[in-house]
Amino acid sequence: MSAQEGAPEPVAAAVARYAPPGPGEGLPSVLPAVLTALGVGTPHDIPVPAWSLEPTRRVVVVLVDGLGARQLERVSGHAPFLHTLDSPVTDFRCGFPSTTATSLTSLGTGRRAGDHGIIGWQTGLRDGERLFNHLGWRDGPDPLTHQPLRTMLQEAGRRDVNATTVSRGMFESSGFTRAAQRGGAFIPAEEPQERTAGVLHALSRAGRRGRALVYAYWDEVDKAGHVHGPGSLEWGEAVEGVDSFVAGLAEQAPEGTTIVVTADHGMIGAPLERRRDVAYEQTLGAGVRLLAGEPRAPQAWCEPGAVDDVVATWREELGEEAVVLTREEVIDAGWFGPVREGYERRIGEVVVAMLGESTMLDSRLLRPSILRLRGHHGSITDAETAIPLLVHQG
Numbered sequence: 001m002s003a004q005e006g007a008p009e010p011v012a013a014a015v016a017r018y019a020p021p022g023p024g025e026g027l028p029s030v031l032p033a034v035l036t037a038l039g040v041g042t043p044h045d046i047p048v049p050a051w052s053l054e055p056t057r058r059v060v061v062v063l064v065d066g067l068g069a070r071q072l073e074r075v076s077g078h079a080p081f082l083h084t085l086d087s088p089v090t091d092f093r094c095g096f097p098s099t100t101a102t103s104l105t106s107l108g109t110g111r112r113a114g115d116h117g118i119i120g121w122q123t124g125l126r127d128g129e130r131l132f133n134h135l136g137w138r139d140g141p142d143p144l145t146h147q148p149l150r151t152m153l154q155e156a157g158r159r160d161v162n163a164t165t166v167s168r169g170m171f172e173s174s175g176f177t178r179a180a181q182r183g184g185a186f187i188p189a190e191e192p193q194e195r196t197a198g199v200l201h202a203l204s205r206a207g208r209r210g211r212a213l214v215y216a217y218w219d220e221v222d223k224a225g226h227v228h229g230p231g232s233l234e235w236g237e238a239v240e241g242v243d244s245f246v247a248g249l250a251e252q253a254p255e256g257t258t259i260v261v262t263a264d265h266g267m268i269g270a271p272l273e274r275r276r277d278v279a280y281e282q283t284l285g286a287g288v289r290l291l292a293g294e295p296r297a298p299q300a301w302c303e304p305g306a307v308d309d310v311v312a313t314w315r316e317e318l319g320e321e322a323v324v325l326t327r328e329e330v331i332d333a334g335w336f337g338p339v340r341e342g343y344e345r346r347i348g349e350v351v352v353a354m355l356g357e358s359t360m361l362d363s364r365l366l367r368p369s370i371l372r373l374r375g376h377h378g379s380i381t382d383a384e385t386a387i388p389l390l391v392h393q394g
Helices: 009-017 027-037 069-073 100-109 152-158 175-180 192-203 220-228 233-252 307-321 327-332
Strands: 058-064 122-124 130-133 161-167 185-188 211-218 258-263 275-277 288-294 297-302 322-326 350-354 359-361 389-393
Touching: 009 322, 009 327, 027 058, 027 100, 027 152, 027 211, 027 258, 058 192, 058 233, 100 152, 100 175, 122 288, 122 297, 130 288, 152 161, 152 211, 161 192, 185 192, 192 211, 192 233, 220 233, 233 258, 275 307, 297 307, 307 322, 307 350, 322 327, 327 350, 350 359
Parallel strands: 058 211, 058 258, 161 185, 161 211, 275 359
Antiparallel strands: 122 130, 258 389, 288 297, 297 350, 322 350
C-alpha cells in the first residue's frame, strides 16, 4: 500500500505534493558516499548511499550555502568552472525544512531531520515554551545532549581518516557546530585565499592510512541572496567567487583529489507585499502562542485547545499560498523522514509550507535586518529544495 492509500485527505495531499529524499538519497548521503569512496565504510545504521564516487584517498566537500540547483542553472556565465563538472545523479535534494540548520545537520550526521532532531532555523524549546535559534545557539541546551549522535567527521576520525573543517573562525566552537558538525581539526579562514590555503594544508596532513577528508564551508552566496535577492548582481558576484575558489582547488590540490560541491538549500525572491505577519493580522494570530521555523516554513505552537481552529483559519486565509498541516499530519506524510521518539515535541503543532513567493512571520520576534531580507528559503518548492551535486575527479 502506498503512503497515500487510506491516509486522511491532508496527509494524502501532502504526500502527493512533496516527497523528501529517501534513505541513501539527497544531502544526508554525501558524507557516507565520501567515506565509502575513501574505503573506510560507514556505521551500520547509516543508509547505504544510492550513488557513488570513484575510490580515492583525498576528498574535499565544498558546501556552498544557498546555491540552489535551479539558480545555478540560470547563471552559467557566473560559474564557468562549475558548469564543466559532472553529477552522479540527475536530481539531488535537501530535506524539509530547506534551511541551513536542518540541512547542515543532515550533512554532518548523515541523517534526515526527524532522526537528528534539528528541525528548522528556530524552534520552540520545551514544546513551545521559548523561541530558540539553532544557528545562534544563545542560552541553548547542551549541544551534545540536544544532538547526541556521532557526526560523519567523528566517524571519519574513528576510521583513521584525517578530517578537517575549513570555515570562518566564529563557527569553530559555536553551539551549532558542536551539535551538528563536531569532530576533526578546524582551520579558521576568512578570506577566499585563506580558505584555499587551509584546504591544501589539510589535504597534506593525511592520517595513518593516508586518507584525508576536508569540509569547506562557503557562506557568501547565501548572504548575497538574502540581502539582495537570488539572481541579483551581488548574488552573481558571489557565485563567481565560489566558482573561482573551486577552480583554484582543482588546479592546486594533489593529484587524485576528489572535489564534491553541494549546497544546503536553494532560494526564492520574496517581495514584501507577499508577506503575512501574525503581529498585524489578528485573524492569523488568534490562538498562536509562538511562531517559530522560518518565514517560508513557519511552525506554530498554539494556545491550549486552539490547534484545530488555527489550522482551519490558516487554511482558509492562506488558501493556495500554503500547505497547512498539523504536527501529526506532517509526521505521517513523512516530510521529516521517520521521527525519533521524543523529537515530535520539537516540531510545531502546526507546520506550514509557503508556496509561490509568500512568507509568513511574526515581526515582533525578528530583528529588523531579518525583516528587510529579499531572499528566503525553507519550503518544499523546487527552487528551494533542488541542490547541486557536482564532482571533480583530480
